[in-house]
Amino acid sequence: MSWKYLLKRLLIFFITILVAATLNFLVPRLTPQDPITAVLGAMASKGIVLSDSESVVQMYTEAFGLDQPVIVQYFKYLGNIFFRFDFGYSISYYPNKVLPIILNALPWTMGLLLIGNLVAFLIGNLLGALCAWKKTPRFFRGFIYVLMPFSTIPYYVLALLLMYLLAILNPIFPISGATTAGAAGGFTLAHLQDLAVHAVLPILSVALSLIGFWALSMRGIMSTVLGEDYLTYAQARGLRGGRIFYHYGIKNAVLPQYTAFAIDLGKIMCGSVLVEILFNYPGVGYVLYNALRTADYFVMQGVIMFIIFTVALATLIMDLIYPKLDPRIQYD
Amino acid sequence: MTILKKLYQLHRRMPTLLPGILLILIIALPGSLFKPALDMDLTMLDGSRINLAPCEEYPLGTQSEGKDILTLLLIGSWVTLKIGLIAGFIGIGLGTALGLIAGFFGGKVDTVISTVVDIGMTIPPLAIMILIAASVQNISIAGMGVIVSVTAWMQPTRIIRSQMLSLKERNYVQLARISNVSNLEIIFREIMPNLLPFLASTFVNAVSTAILSSIGLEVLGLGPSSSMSLGSTIYFSTYYSAMWRGMWWWWLPPIVVIVLIFVALFLISLALDELGNPKLKRM
Numbered sequence: 001m002s003w004k005y006l007l008k009r010l011l012i013f014f015i016t017i018l019v020a021a022t023l024n025f026l027v028p029r030l031t032p033q034d035p036i037t038a039v040l041g042a043m044a045s046k047g048i049v050l051s052d053s054e055s056v057v058q059m060y061t062e063a064f065g066l067d068q069p070v071i072v073q074y075f076k077y078l079g080n081i082f083f084r085f086d087f088g089y090s091i092s093y094y095p096n097k098v099l100p101i102i103l104n105a106l107p108w109t110m111g112l113l114l115i116g117n118l119v120a121f122l123i124g125n126l127l128g129a130l131c132a133w134k135k136t137p138r139f140f141r142g143f144i145y146v147l148m149p150f151s152t153i154p155y156y157v158l159a160l161l162l163m164y165l166l167a168i169l170n171p172i173f174p175i176s177g178a179t180t181a182g183a184a185g186g187f188t189l190a191h192l193q194d195l196a197v198h199a200v201l202p203i204l205s206v207a208l209s210l211i212g213f214w215a216l217s218m219r220g221i222m223s224t225v226l227g228e229d230y231l232t233y234a235q236a237r238g239l240r241g242g243r244i245f246y247h248y249g250i251k252n253a254v255l256p257q258y259t260a261f262a263i264d265l266g267k268i269m270c271g272s273v274l275v276e277i278l279f280n281y282p283g284v285g286y287v288l289y290n291a292l293r294t295a296d297y298f299v300m301q302g303v304i305m306f307i308i309f310t311v312a313l314a315t316l317i318m319d320l321i322y323p324k325l326d327p328r329i330q331y332d
Numbered sequence: 333m334t335i336l337k338k339l340y341q342l343h344r345r346m347p348t349l350l351p352g353i354l355l356i357l358i359i360a361l362p363g364s365l366f367k368p369a370l371d372m373d374l375t376m377l378d379g380s381r382i383n384l385a386p387c388e389e390y391p392l393g394t395q396s397e398g399k400d401i402l403t404l405l406l407i408g409s410w411v412t413l414k415i416g417l418i419a420g421f422i423g424i425g426l427g428t429a430l431g432l433i434a435g436f437f438g439g440k441v442d443t444v445i446s447t448v449v450d451i452g453m454t455i456p457p458l459a460i461m462i463l464i465a466a467s468v469q470n471i472s473i474a475g476m477g478v479i480v481s482v483t484a485w486m487q488p489t490r491i492i493r494s495q496m497l498s499l500k501e502r503n504y505v506q507l508a509r510i511s512n513v514s515n516l517e518i519i520f521r522e523i524m525p526n527l528l529p530f531l532a533s534t535f536v537n538a539v540s541t542a543i544l545s546s547i548g549l550e551v552l553g554l555g556p557s558s559s560m561s562l563g564s565t566i567y568f569s570t571y572y573s574a575m576w577r578g579m580w581w582w583w584l585p586p587i588v589v590i591v592l593i594f595v596a597l598f599l600i601s602l603a604l605d606e607l608g609n610p611k612l613k614r615m
Contacts, residue, residue, distance in 0.1 A: 016451050023460060028467045152594045154544055156551055157587050160566070164575060164584075175576070266456030273458065274548055278570065292466060292552060300466060304459045315454050 006320070013316045018078075020308040024301050025077050029070070087302035092294045098302035101287060108178055109283035111199065113272050116206030124211040125257060128218025129250050132226065135241055144219060151212030156274040159205035163278065166201060173201050176280035202279045206272055217260060221253045228252075255326045262318035266311045273307075346606060352599030356413070359593060363410025374400035375407060375560060386581050393581040396572040401581055404565055409589050411473055411561040412543060418477025419484045419542030424535045426481075427488025428527075432519060434489070435496025446493070449486050457483030458548055465554040476556045480546045484538045491534050492527065499523050533604035540597040547590060562586040 068076075080086040087098035130136045131144040150158070167175040174180070178198050179191075225231065226249070234248045273285030280286065284303055291299035343350050362370070374380060378398040386393045392401035434445040464479050465471060471479070499505065500523065508518050549555060550563025551570075559568070569575070569583035 012447070012451060016454050019451060020455055020459075023463065027463050030467070152598045153591055154547065154594070156548065156566075157590055160575070160583060160587060164580070168575060168578075263453065266454065266459075270456045270458035270548070274551060277552065288462070289552065292462070292554065297466070300462070304463050307459050308455055311456050312454050 009316060009319055013312055016312045017082075017309060020305060020312075021078055021081050022074075024305055025074055028297070028301075081305065087305060088298040090291075090296055090299045092291075092296045092299070098299050101299060102284060102302060102306050105282055105284045105287045108281060109272065109276065109285065112202055112206060112276065112281065112283060113269070115199070116203045116272070117210065117268065119203070120207040120210035121214055121257075121261070123207075124214025125218045125250070125254055127211065128215035129222045129245070129253060131215065132219045132222035133245060133249070134226075144215065147212040147215045150209055151216055153209060155205055155209045155271045156278060158209050159202070159275050159278045162201055162205055162208075174198050178282050198281075202275050202281050205275045205279075206268075209271070210268070213264075214257065218253060218257060221256055222249060225249055225253045258318065258322060258325055262315050262322075265314050265318075269307055269311055346603035348599040349603035352596045352603065355592060355596035355599070359409045359589060359596070360413050362406040363408070364414075367407070367410075370403055370406060371400075372403070374403040383579065385579075392585055393579070395568065395574070395579070395582050397568070401565075401585060404560060405562070405585050405589060408560050408562045408565055408586065409593070411556070411558075412546065412563070412590075413593070414473060415477045415480060415546045415556075415561065416539040416543035418474060419481035419546070420535055420539035422478065422481035423484025423538040423542065424488050424531065426485040427534070427538070428492050428531065430485070431489045431492025432496055432523075435493040436500060436515070436519060436523075442493075445489065449489050452486050457545055461545060461549055462552065462554065465549050470557045471555070473556050473558065473561075476546060476549075476561075477542070480542045480549070483545060484542045487541070488534045488538055491530060495527055495530050496523065499526055529604065529607045532607070533601055536597055536601040536604060540594065540601070543593060543597075562590055 080088075085099060087102075090096045090098055090101055093101065127143065127147065131141050163175060166172050174197060178195065180194055180198075231244065231248050234244045239248075272283070273288060275281070276283045276285035277289040284306065288300060288303040290296070291303065339350075376399070380390065380394050380398050380400055382394060382396055382398045384390055384394040390400050390402065392405065394400050395404075430445050430449075434442040460482055461479055464482065465476075468475065468479075505518060505522050508522050513522075546555075546561070547563035547566075550561055551567050553567050553571075555561055555564040555567065563586075565586045566583060569579070569586075574580075574582040
């Protein structure tokens with residue numbers, strides 16, 4: 001990998017963050033009201049009255065320098081985000097800052113996304129590859145037609161259906177939350193079990209819709225790999241079927257899937273936000289939902305900025321390690 | 333007779349097209365063409381008795397604000413489709429224009445447009461839409477379409493650009509060029525007709541992405557203020573914990589319609605993909 005490519009990629013990363021921050025700054029200001037009045041108005045319309053609203057207004061007017069020219073405000077805003085990771089204060093939970101609220105919720109989201117995606121990526125790719133493999137039994141290859149609708153149904157719809165089937169009709173799993181209310185924490189077996197039982201449905205909602213997506217695209221890639229010369233050669237050498245399938249088939253076919261993963265990261269992240277909301281799972285998405293319900297504008301902006309930052313960072317990392325995964329790729 | 337015959341031939345070539353279009357029409361018609369036949373009072377607050385299970389008078393029951401679910405559903409299906417269509421048209425229009433310019437002229441213009449698209453694609457679409465929808469008060473249905481279109485133009489730009497790159501090297505385009513035909517004429521007379529199948533399938537995909545994101549926004553409670561779209565119905569059903577209270581007639585019907593819409597769009601795009609790329613072998 002050349003320095004030029006690295007620099008270009010880093011530049012794109014910073015431009016992405018800059019664009020996101022600029023939108024975050026501009027969009028609220030394009031509306032006729034100033035942000036503070038808008039926030040307080042929205043809160044009042046939802047029946048939330050602040051006890052010391054005057055001090056909040058004053059604090060924000062000072063913090064954002066709302067009496068200064070817009071361009072000064074803009075650079076101050078950028079400075080706060082880029083150099084101090086400061087997203088401001090929550091209005092509902094004043095005087096809590098926005099960042100700790102997000103960081104507290106992060107482990108839940110990370111757990112949900114990591115496990116859900118890992119499960120979906122492994123199972124989906126394996127199923128897709130098996131569906132393209134000629135020695136797979138016929139009835140199993142027909143399985144792809146079962147997966148197809150799953151890839152078109154939005155996850156939140158899937159989440160609602162799962163909730164109804166497995167939490168209400170047959171109450172196997174809890175309907176919402178991440179732990180039983182009032183349960184003792186700590187590293188006890190009972191507590192871990194409690195955590196796991198609560199996580200099953202949200203993870204399943206994320207995973208099921210993604211399994212269909214991965215399986216469909218894997219089947220397509222695998223069927224082109226099957227026509228490659230090296231596969232015919234491997235067969236001519238009399239290698240065992242399982243070895244050809246794994247070492248020659250899957251290993252080559254899965255490479256474009258990593259790229260697809262990087263491209264779809266944003267969609268995946270946003271999907272999990274909705275799943276968290278439906279299951280009252282206390283992750284970043286739930287924080288966002290509460291912020292929207294209580295018109296806590298700065299928490300909302302913080303979460304959005306945070307999501308954009310995480311996705312951009314993950315895409316950057318994926319792009320940089322991709323040549324290590326696929327040595328045939330060369331950047332210039 | 334000839335029309336029927338042609339329809340039959342079309343059906344033989346693209347067997348999934350007609351079922352898809354029929355499904356969409358069935359979903360769309362009651363809320364659009366037959367709207368005058370619907371009793372709009374039933375969608376008003378306290379229009380009927382609250383929390384009724386499906387009965388003769390209210391085939392799908394009523395919800396906790398006294399709105400009739402069936403009427404909400406018929407109107408909402410068209411509202412949701414309309415949002416998708418508006419966003420789809422904006423997306424495909426903007427995407428085609430940018431893709432044509434980038435692909436045809438190349439050079440610096442292409443670099444700028446491609447970089448903008450690349451950056452736009454790394455920003456999660458829902459994040460930007462939430463930001464806009466939460467800042468605007470009283471969103472109209474058309475406004476919702478515009479908000480959702482924020483993310484519907486990037487994919488079309490990419491697809492049209494790459495098609496343009498391959499089309500402009502074809503012999504007939506080269507011939508038109510050396511015959512001193514103007515750029516605009518080349519684009520509209522030589523290249524556009526060949527792009528049409530791609531435009532059709534890209535349009536359907538853009539509509540489907542737009543509907544997906546619009547419902548996502550509505551489930552968050554950021555829908556149009558008339559609150560009659562399918563996503564808003566789901567939002568209110570979770571808001572009043574309909575599922576918990578066993579009111580399946582409130583949350584299940586909109587979900588069924590949403591799934592049907594996506595299946596219909598999937599069938600149509602499957603057919604159009606084949607039209608755009610006849611070499612695509614069916615497995």
